[in-house]
Amino acid sequence: MPRYSIIIPCYCDGLLAVEAIESCLSQTYEADEIIFVDDGSPDDSYKVVVQKFSEIDTVKCYRIEN
Template sequence: MSTTATTPRVSVIIPVYNCDRYISQAIESILAQTYQSYEIIVIDDGSTDNTRLALQPYIEKIRYVYQENQGVSAARNHGIDLARGELIAFLDADDFFLPDKLTAQVGVFDAQPNLGIVHSGWRRVNQQGETIKDETPWNYVPKLDLEGWLRWKPIGTMGTLMFRRQW
């Protein structure tokens, strides 16, 4: 994880609302990334459960902000406002990243500097974390250009996205 002395390349934003059961798994999945130039920003959107308590073990490794409940979009936007990274990734509080997610997506940006957004497939899992199905939208979207992306909406979760903050 990036220290405060260096600017992270990636800002991972986690909007959370009443997800005390899952938030630790989400944060652990970021801490286990093979790519290490990141910051974690958790926007607590007015949770009334034990979310704040569940985050205590991570308080030195994350930027935690509590706000009155305004909805997930407002929480994501607040996170973007606070982000220092060139690249933004979202992670929902009840999801998790596979260990090479950031490495793979940053690699695509490095190989194609003109790109503004990169997204991936995703894995559906059961409550035990066992794979149900790997989703690969590139197999059913005829042409994955801007029109195809808008028409077919091949995104199952915001956690598949990474984009340039300037966009």
């Protein structure tokens, strides 16, 4: 089977990002990695995602400061 990564960009909508990541995790064919990138959101989007998925190895979280 082919290997693939999923990239989920986010700006000010952590709850939608959580839903997107949960949807990716529930698929029949698992991604090798799910990369969440917060683009400098002034809200707590990054914190919400990290708290929810910190124990799942395939979910990588990054934050870019603007």
